[in-house]
Amino acid sequence: DVKVTQSSRYLVKRTGEKVFLECVQDMDHENMFWYRQDPGLGLRLIYFSYDVKMKEKGDIPEGYSVSREKKERFSLILESASTNQTSMYLCASQPASGGTYEQYFGPGTRLTVT
């Protein structure tokens, strides 16, 4: 079974803090994604990575950056957290070939910025 784990289930940070959200997958998938999930807005893509050190901006990258130094690990960074970044953050992985490109999701990190 594919397993995607996220470093925290719940996180509370103060405005202006630097926040690191980490995601690890154990299936050697090439592609990894960070989404934020807000009620009524569905999943919105923040960043996508298709290989180590490779990344692409998604639909809402402003205020976020990412790091992928190892294939299995994809980190989301909030350089200076703001209250409008309070949300549920979901990480996903996906094989780049040989499959149907379904995504495998982690349990999510619910971030509250006060």
Place this chain on the structure above:
Amino acid sequence: AQSVSQHNHHVILSEAASLELGCNYSYGGTVNLFWYVQYPGQHLQLLLKYFSGDPLVKGIKGFEAEFIKSKFSFNLRKPSVQWSDTAEYFCAVKGGGSYIPTFGRGTSLIVHP
């Protein structure tokens, strides 16, 4: 750019009722289609998927979906829902040549026992 529309944002049913959740997409080329489900407190997981072949696909827990190419639709159905089907359901579309799916806004389903 592709887009996905889920018509029902909130659906409330009694147990044993039939379910149909609408999903329409806009994309002119080859598509892969997915329904994901998120049960309360659990992670998002794949319910079913269409890749090619038979347009009627069956997923887990008695769910099925039909791909109607002429209508750009991929509606989710279940003949008789259970209380345990209470969850949020997301339709997603991936256009050919891209790894990145587009998700709909989700439908919250509540099933009363």
